[in-house]
Amino acid sequence: MVKILGIAGSPRxxxxxxxxxxxxxxxARSAGATINKIVVCNRDINPCLGCGWCRKSGTCQQEDAMEKVYNLTLTSHGIILAAPIYFNSLNAQTKALIDRHQCVWARKELLKEEITDPRTRHARRGLFLSTAGADDPRVFDGALKVVELFFQVLDVKYFQRLLFFRMEEKGAVKNHPTALKDAFAAGEQMVVEIMRSLGETVD
Ligand SMILES: Cc1cc2nc3c(=O)[nH]c(=O)nc-3n(C[C@H](O)[C@H](O)[C@H](O)COP(=O)(O)O)c2cc1C
Structure with a gap:
């Protein structure tokens, strides 16, 4: 069974x-995946303290909701990260969740440990969904660099990104001619690709 993790990063x-x-x-569900979802603002997630503990231990000293998050980000076959642009980057709550993966980076890069299952690693895929108010597609440039590294640290290959600008108002995305349909198709197609990659039969 393909496991997909949705991360809802916005406080709105x-x-x-x-x-x-x-x-x-x-x-994703329509393609047969099982879904887990994290609403970041409903979880107790502290920012990284930069204490350096993880450089030797590979674990984070802080005790909060991240333990469950690591379990999901490291074992799901697909990650769908949805977050808005704040000041040309990701919003702070989403960035905190990402920064707290420094211990995963340390485990992988400093301690040379396997962080994901080597049998399914090749099939891991990531989808990034974002919106911004500005009338300028370059508004996503900063966030794209962040997400690229987040996925790379998690052994996740970029599947697709869907970025919609001129989306200031709550619900503005509903007035876009294709945004919601594009998101549905991207979720569905990502699961199909993961299944193919895992060597399962797809109709
Ligand atoms: C604190 C804050 C900062 C923002 N900064 C930017 C920005 O730098 N560039 C931009 O285009 N939109 C910016 N926006 C607008 C949001 O990106 C936009 O409304 C987005 O659609 C919100 O997504 P959401 O409804 O999922 O929260 C900002 C909004 C807030 C509340």
Missing amino acids: QNGNTSLLLEEALKG
Whole structure:
């Protein structure tokens, strides 16, 4: 069974990126995946303290909701990250969740440990969904660099990104001619690709 993790990064409930994520998860489910979802703002996730503990231990000293998050980000076959642009980057809550993967980076790069299952690693895929208010597609440049590294650290290959600008108002994404359909299709297609990659039969 293909396991997909949806990460809803925005503090605005039912906002643009949450709507896109819901559609992508519906698409993933329709292709036969099981779904887990993290609503970042409903979880107790502290920012990284930069204490350096993880450089030797490979683990984080802080005790909060991240333990469950690591379990999901490291074992899911696909990750769908949905987050808005704040000040030309990801919003702070999403960035905190990403920064807290420094211990995963340390395990992999400093301690040379396997962080993901070598039998299924090749099939891991990531989808990034984002919206921004500005009338300028370059507004995503900073966030794209962050997500690229997040996926790379997690042994996740980029499947696709769906970025919609001119989306200031809550729900604006519903007025876009294709955004929600695109998100559904991306979720569905990502699962199909993961299944293919895992060597399963797809109709
Ligand atoms: C604190 C804050 C900072 C923002 N910064 C930017 C920005 O730098 N560039 C931009 O285009 N939009 C910016 N926006 C607008 C959001 O990216 C936009 O409304 C987005 O669609 C929100 O997604 P959501 O509904 O999923 O939260 C900002 C919004 C907030 C609240």
